[in-house]
Amino acid sequence: MADIRFYRDFAFQYGVLETVSPLIRRMVARNPGLFTGHGTTTYIVGQGRVALIDPGPALHSHVEALLHSLRGETITQILITHSHADHWPAAAEIQRATGARIYGFGPRRSKQGASGEEIPDYSFLPDQTLRDGDVLEGPGWHLAAVHTPGHASDHLCFSLAEERVLFSGDHVMGWSTSVIMPPDGNLGDYMLSLEKLVHRNDATYLPAHGPAILDPKPHVHAFIEHRKERSAAILRRLREGDAAIPEIVKAVYVGLSPGLRWAAAQSVLAHLIELVRLEQVECGGPPTTDRRYRLRHGSRSQ
Numbered sequence: 052m053a054d055i056r057f058y059r060d061f062a063f064q065y066g067v068l069e070t071v072s073p074l075i076r077r078m079v080a081r082n083p084g085l086f087t088g089h090g091t092t093t094y095i096v097g098q099g100r101v102a103l104i105d106p107g108p109a110l111h112s113h114v115e116a117l118l119h120s121l122r123g124e125t126i127t128q129i130l131i132t133h134s135h136a137d138h139w140p141a142a143a144e145i146q147r148a149t150g151a152r153i154y155g156f157g158p159r160r161s162k163q164g165a166s167g168e169e170i171p172d173y174s175f176l177p178d179q180t181l182r183d184g185d186v187l188e189g190p191g192w193h194l195a196a197v198h199t200p201g202h203a204s205d206h207l208c209f210s211l212a213e214e215r216v217l218f219s220g221d222h223v224m225g226w227s228t229s230v231i232m233p234p235d236g237n238l239g240d241y242m243l244s245l246e247k248l249v250h251r252n253d254a255t256y257l258p259a260h261g262p263a264i265l266d267p268k269p270h271v272h273a274f275i276e277h278r279k280e281r282s283a284a285i286l287r288r289l290r291e292g293d294a295a296i297p298e299i300v301k302a303v304y305v306g307l308s309p310g311l312r313w314a315a316a317q318s319v320l321a322h323l324i325e326l327v328r329l330e331q332v333e334c335g336g337p338p339t340t341d342r343r344y345r346l347r348h349g350s351r352s353q
């Protein structure tokens with residue numbers, strides 16, 4: 052079994068600007084939930100002329116606390132890891148107050164057209180788009196964008212070379228695995244994005260929810276193994292005669308709380324989409340939650 056060492060201890064106070072390192076401060080927004088943990092962490096990079104990473108949801112109290120705590124300093128850039136609603140909507144209010152520019156990947160491919168093809172979602176539009184390797188800078192700091200699609204097609208991590216820190220957004224978290232929700236979430240992309248991190252040399256990850264990850268490489272390896280095991284478990288269920296996603300969820304996620312059943316079904320769908328792409332599984336059309344799945348005849352799956 053993949054041995055994921057989760058990080059759950061997280062000492063913080065809502066609305067308080069806390070120092071993480073010489074170049075990094077943080078403030079946690081009060082939007083706790085099943086998928087957000089204690090809430091979204093906004094990171095502040097630099098001193099004097101600073102960048103914000105993930106200003107958070109449209110939560111006036113959070114924006115007010117950020118602006119108050121950073122009075123006397125200038126917010127020059129607002130960076131968005133991805134366009135999920137707990138990460139970016141506060142950017143508008145901060146921009147109105149400060150004039151800071153908003154940076155992010157740009158439209159994600161998340162909506163489905165009538166014929167099932169994916170069409171871009173323009174609900175989040177940055178002032179300036181970032182691509183893999185693009186660098187933003189301020190006094191004493193550089194932040195490089197690392198495109199890591201999977202959890203969301205527009206997901207960026209940001210690397211702060213001066214401290215060998217990677218702001219890992221929702222791609223890699225310490226307290227939980229990432230939710231991969233099709234069609235915008237894509238398991239094949241997610242696995243490639245995990246591999247991409249294995250080849251880097253970051254000392255610490257600071258995720259958008261929860262505590263820092265202090266041993267990033269073993270953590271990422273464990274996540275890769277975990278997904279491989281899940282795919283193998285799904286193939287086993289198909290071999291034993293399960294065909295519908297609810298049956299597979301019941302067998303694979305033992306003891307799952309009812310509130311998470313829908314997310315588990317989405318996760319199994321994400322795996323099945325990838326297994327169909329790899330031609331190990333078939334379902335007679337585009338994969339959806341209500342199709343019936345079976346092993347592809349002659350597939351080389353174990």
Ligand SMILES: [Zn+2]
Pocket residue numbers: 133135202203221
């Ligand atoms: Zn997210």
